[in-house]
Amino acid sequence: MKIVFLDYKTLNPGDLSFDELESLGDVILYRDTDVKNESEIIEKIGDAEAIIVNKVPISKNIIEKCNNLKYIGLCSTGYNNIDIVEAKKRNISVRNCPEYSTYAVSQFTIGLLLEICHNTYRHTESVMAGEWIKADDFCYWKHPVIELYGKTMGIVGFGNIGKNTGRIAKSLGMNVIASGSRPTDEGREIGEYVSFDELLEKSDVIALHCPLNEKTEKIINKDTISKMKDGVILLNTARGGLIDEADFREALDSGKIYAAGIDTVAVEPMLENNALRGAQNLLITPHIAWASLDTRKRLLDIIVGNLQSYMNGESINEVK
Numbered sequence: 001m002k003i004v005f006l007d008y009k010t011l012n013p014g015d016l017s018f019d020e021l022e023s024l025g026d027v028i029l030y031r032d033t034d035v036k037n038e039s040e041i042i043e044k045i046g047d048a049e050a051i052i053v054n055k056v057p058i059s060k061n062i063i064e065k066c067n068n069l070k071y072i073g074l075c076s077t078g079y080n081n082i083d084i085v086e087a088k089k090r091n092i093s094v095r096n097c098p099e100y101s102t103y104a105v106s107q108f109t110i111g112l113l114l115e116i117c118h119n120t121y122r123h124t125e126s127v128m129a130g131e132w133i134k135a136d137d138f139c140y141w142k143h144p145v146i147e148l149y150g151k152t153m154g155i156v157g158f159g160n161i162g163k164n165t166g167r168i169a170k171s172l173g174m175n176v177i178a179s180g181s182r183p184t185d186e187g188r189e190i191g192e193y194v195s196f197d198e199l200l201e202k203s204d205v206i207a208l209h210c211p212l213n214e215k216t217e218k219i220i221n222k223d224t225i226s227k228m229k230d231g232v233i234l235l236n237t238a239r240g241g242l243i244d245e246a247d248f249r250e251a252l253d254s255g256k257i258y259a260a261g262i263d264t265v266a267v268e269p270m271l272e273n274n275a276l277r278g279a280q281n282l283l284i285t286p287h288i289a290w291a292s293l294d295t296r297k298r299l300l301d302i303i304v305g306n307l308q309s310y311m312n313g314e315s316i317n318e319v320k
């Protein structure tokens with residue numbers, strides 16, 4: 001079987017082995033593919049039966065042109081770059097990789113929150129610059145130190161990552177509320193299910209952990225921000241497209257949003273004119289919550305397992 005991997009560079013910058021994947025068929029590996037160049041994508045896929053993609057968009061046009069395509073294997077949990085409706089229409093199997101980064105992404109989310117609460121990095125810089133030597137007292141702070149105990153974390157999207165973020169928040173003494181997911185007993189042990197509006201009104205910290213799709217695109221906008229508490233903290237390690245970035249910037253600048261920590265923006269790599277550049281009370285990282293070596297190893301195992309199961313006629317991790 002001809003298998004084309006369109007963009008392996010971020011999964012495997014050179015520290016993993018593709019031996020197992022290559023044992024499954026005639027594998028063609030591309031480090032990168034220009035996400036904006038449909039003809040390059042179509043040419044690289046050619047007559048392949050299976051493709052593996054991380055962030056390359058697979059549009060209706062590409063699916064129509066590559067008419068031997070039977071399998072799209074994602075290199076990620078999120079699958080917002082694939083035209084699922086068109087793929088399903090043509091009986092193409094689309095499979096994602098759930099759960100490989102649950103612990104890493106929830107750790108990262110809480111890491112952003114703790115940095116907002118403590119400003120460890122900014123205080124270290126101040127001490128290293130000699131400000132403690134000149135201080136009048138045994139302690140001083142440049143930014144407020146925030147205790148999370150007793151505060152409410154609202155989690156939008158209470159799936160694998162959302163629930164684990166909730167568990168950590170609960171262990172810090174936070175009350176957890178969640179919206180958007182079907183209630184389960186496991187979820188009820190972590191927090192209370194509420195409506196999206198109630199979550200916006202009650203949360204001191206809001207963490208986004210839902211997929212990006214037509215229902216969730218820009219769910220954080222002027223209108224929903226106006227329903228939030230003044231001085232709310234916003235965390236987004238899911239997808240940048242969940243947020244209207246111009247509205248978000250306005251709320252950061254006005255102080256309506258006290259601070260935010262995000263790992264994703266709407267267009268990646270970030271555009272030069274991205275509205276968030278230069279924001280003062282924003283921690284921002286270049287989509288790396290998933291990227292530890294252990295996590296990527298687990299991810300590659302799932303990618304291989306998904307393809308193997310497709311070849312065996314089994315339906316594992318099929319995107320519905």
Ligand SMILES: NC(=O)c1ccc[n+]([C@@H]2O[C@H](COP(=O)([O-])OP(=O)(O)OC[C@H]3O[C@@H](n4cnc5c(N)ncnc54)[C@H](O)[C@@H]3O)[C@@H](O)[C@H]2O)c1
Pocket residue numbers: 077078079098099101102105156157158159160161162179180181182209210211212215216237238239263264287288289290291
């Ligand atoms: N930054 C990173 O490195 C990174 C890594 C992995 C995943 N992600 C993102 O995190 C997202 C969540 O991952 P997960 O493993 O928890 O997925 P998941 O499928 O386990 O959970 C997603 C939850 O969102 C819920 N949901 C669906 N529509 C919703 C809506 N309209 N409003 C609110 N909730 C809704 C689903 O019911 C589900 O419970 C992924 O879709 C992906 O975009 C980011």
Ligand SMILES: O=C(O)[C@H](O)CO
Pocket residue numbers: 054075076077078079101290
């Ligand atoms: O969805 C995912 O798995 C992450 O965003 C990394 O691609």
